[in-house]
Amino acid sequence: MENENKKEGFFSKLVSGLTKTRDNIISGIDSVFNGFSNIDEEFYEELEEILIMGDLGVETTENILDELKAKVKENHIKEPKDCKELLLESIKNQMSLSEDAYDFEDKRTVILVIGVNGVGKTTTIGKLSSQFKEKGKKVILAAADTFRAAATEQLKEWANRAGVDIISGSEGADPGSIVFDAVAAAKARNADILICDTAGRLHNKKNLMDELGKLNKIINREFEGVNRETFVVLDATTGQNALMQAKEFNEVADVTGVILTKMDGTAKGGIAIAIESELEIPVKYIGVGEGINDLQRFDPETFVSALFAES
Numbered sequence: 513m514e515n516e517n518k519k520e521g522f523f524s525k526l527v528s529g530l531t532k533t534r535d536n537i538i539s540g541i542d543s544v545f546n547g548f549s550n551i552d553e554e555f556y557e558e559l560e561e562i563l564i565m566g567d568l569g570v571e572t573t574e575n576i577l578d579e580l581k582a583k584v585k586e587n588h589i590k591e592p593k594d595c596k597e598l599l600l601e602s603i604k605n606q607m608s609l610s611e612d613a614y615d616f617e618d619k620r621t622v623i624l625v626i627g628v629n630g631v632g633k634t635t636t637i638g639k640l641s642s643q644f645k646e647k648g649k650k651v652i653l654a655a656a657d658t659f660r661a662a663a664t665e666q667l668k669e670w671a672n673r674a675g676v677d678i679i680s681g682s683e684g685a686d687p688g689s690i691v692f693d694a695v696a697a698a699k700a701r702n703a704d705i706l707i708c709d710t711a712g713r714l715h716n717k718k719n720l721m722d723e724l725g726k727l728n729k730i731i732n733r734e735f736e737g738v739n740r741e742t743f744v745v746l747d748a749t750t751g752q753n754a755l756m757q758a759k760e761f762n763e764v765a766d767v768t769g770v771i772l773t774k775m776d777g778t779a780k781g782g783i784a785i786a787i788e789s790e791l792e793i794p795v796k797y798i799g800v801g802e803g804i805n806d807l808q809r810f811d812p813e814t815f816v817s818a819l820f821a822e823s
């Protein structure tokens with residue numbers, strides 16, 4: 513029962529968080545379905561425009577419509593209302609999360625978190641720590657974003673709130689030495705998950721590569737055999753810009769997952785579909801608010817259902 517309630521609360525939170533995205537995409541789709549009595553080129557063109565405007569991106573939209581057209585033909589469908597389900601199917605099919613996307617949660621893992629300023633990196637690390645802790649994991653944070661003065665203080669507050677340990681240094685300290693200390697602490701305290709906040713930003717790809725290279729080297733040397741993840745945090749409200757950032761980060765780092773923040777209150781939530789489809793990087797979590805519990809696992813099926821849910 514409690515689980516059911518939790519599940520329901522989780523879904524309604526997602527539905528309400530996606531209100532603007534839904535208004536942006538779904539009301540447009542509905543008006544196309546209501547405005548056309550035949551499936552013709554113009555019908556597809558209108559759909560195309562709505563999906564692109566909904567931040568799904570040109571490539572993803574083309575894939576969706578190609579699949580839809582093929583299914584319409586195959587099933588001899590003539591009326592728009594009979595192909596709406598097929599459209600939802602095609603959208604879902606653009607996203608696929610591998611079965612093992614969350615296996616790392618049950619392994620001894622080091623997570624590097626990268627992302628440009630202000631996307632919600634620190635908040636997300638706080639939320640993740642709290643979730644892992646609730647699942648009974650021992651979590652340690654490494655405050656290796658020593659570049660920005662307040663970053664360590666902010667992360668300490670989140671560590672406090674989540675009730676997890678944090679390893680930090682003074683402002684301007686070498687991030688490598690903090691990660692080194694954090695790995696030693698993780699081993700000594702038998703931690704399950706070590707999350708490293710990094711200053712991994714994009715203004716200079718070479719610098720970013722060098723920085724990540726150094727941290728990776730330390731972790732690989734000091735923490736042999738540990739499972740590794742690199743998450744890019746992106747701000748969903750920036751739409752196509754978030755997609756660009758994901759592409760660029762993916763060029764310089766071995767990105768294993770995307771976390772999309774601020775999905776609540778944005779009309780650009782369709783970007784989650786574009787990231788999965790175009791880059792084939794799994795969106796692993798989405799942020800749906802500023803609170804510690806406002807982070808959800810991203811499930812394409814649930815996402816599309818929430819997007820099309822009656823509210």
Ligand SMILES: Nc1nc2c(ncn2[C@@H]2O[C@H](COP(=O)(O)OP(=O)(O)OP(=O)(O)O)[C@@H](O)[C@H]2O)c(=O)[nH]1
Binds near residue numbers: 627630776
């Ligand atoms: N509405 C909403 N706000 C969020 C979410 N995630 C983060 N924020 C807010 O975004 C703002 C920036 O978050 P931070 O965590 O400070 O961002 P950051 O990327 O760590 O910033 P730097 O440390 O400057 O790089 C804060 O006001 C957060 O409360 C979310 O999922 N939804």
